[in-house]
Amino acid sequence: MLEIKNLKKKFGSRQILNGVNLTVEDGQILAIVGPSGAGKTTLLRCITGLEEADSGEFLIDGQPFDPRGTAASDAVMGVVFQDYNLFPHLTVLENITLAPQMVLKEGQKSADKRGEDLLGQLGLANKGGLYPYQLSGGQKQRVAIARALAMNPKILCYDEPTSALDPHLRDEVANLLLKLKGQGMTQLVVTHDMEFAEKIADKLLKVTALDQQQQAKAGE
């Protein structure tokens, strides 16, 4: 279970996140929704350690962790980026096996085997030898998912998983997320697509821009 308590983040004098609390139960999907500019992505970047939070508590299964930390116990988040950020000079399989080998010190054979297994599960069997530029957007996304899963994360995070894809692929992504949920994966999804969020999520967290909240209050 992931718990975040009282997360705050400012850029300069602009308060983006002001005491966000959230909980994701094991095996569930939490969707963070809201209009663009509301701080959804900043929230995700703080949780995954790409941005340093000003303050806040991060707990995984009751134990505190540091999203920016380098200890093995801090490595709990897998991330699937909006534009995937695959490594273009490596093959699909190398994209997946690089970090397990370099960071987890897995042997090449077992890393390859696990990589092939993940590709098979995600419908990319025998695509391991291709380079990212040879794949479609949906395939790249699945490689990004396989790459994140290969590090055995406790939570898998997605930043706008539907925005870079054709609209008709939206249901496919939804099914994929639900399939991973069926395998017990805990997932956190940032999206501006309300319909998609309702389809996949066990819980919704609505984020609104702080300036708008303040405007709304002023208007009351």
Added chain:
Amino acid sequence: MSLSYISEILPSLLGGVKITLSLFFWTLLGSLPLGILVSIGLISKIKPLKWVLDLYVWLMRGTPLLLQLIFVFYGLPLIGIVFQRYEAALFAFILNYGAYFAEIFRGGFQSIDEGQYEGARVLRLSYGQTLRKIVIPQVVKIVIPSIGNEVINLIKDSSLVYVIGLGDLLRAGNVATSRDVTLVPLLLVGVIYLILIGIATYVLHKVEQRYSYYK
């Protein structure tokens, strides 16, 4: 232009080629790693380091290589640093080309998308691993054409060592030309440069091809 005359002066020209090539190889071997290290310093967030390296690049690119050669060979002994002719030439060339390579690599590093660093970061790769496995291989592909230009320049720039009395290819041709009052040696010198640069161009083209496996 008799064949016997050509075969008479060819050995001295080829002796000059030896100096030219040895300068060329050792300069590349020294200045490429130097350039990569300096460029990593140039993109670092350590301000004083950046200032020092900026000054170095400015000095090296802001003054003629010919002047740098003269300073290294005739100037440094005044403060107690004495180089032999060949070592002086190599020292000046490595410093000079290192600065140009650093600027090329800096441009290459800056063209790598921030997302590549973030992708590596969430996979918990260290900064060193990220540079080695993710960034530098992509930078190399980007900079090969610009590096190729400098490599070809270097072959010709090596002729500047005449100013400190080193006997390279051009100097060997010059000596023969003034002794025998004919342009034939210099014509041969031109042909030899063309052949050397033809080979370099071919090799660079092959290297570029090797990196065309991804887009």
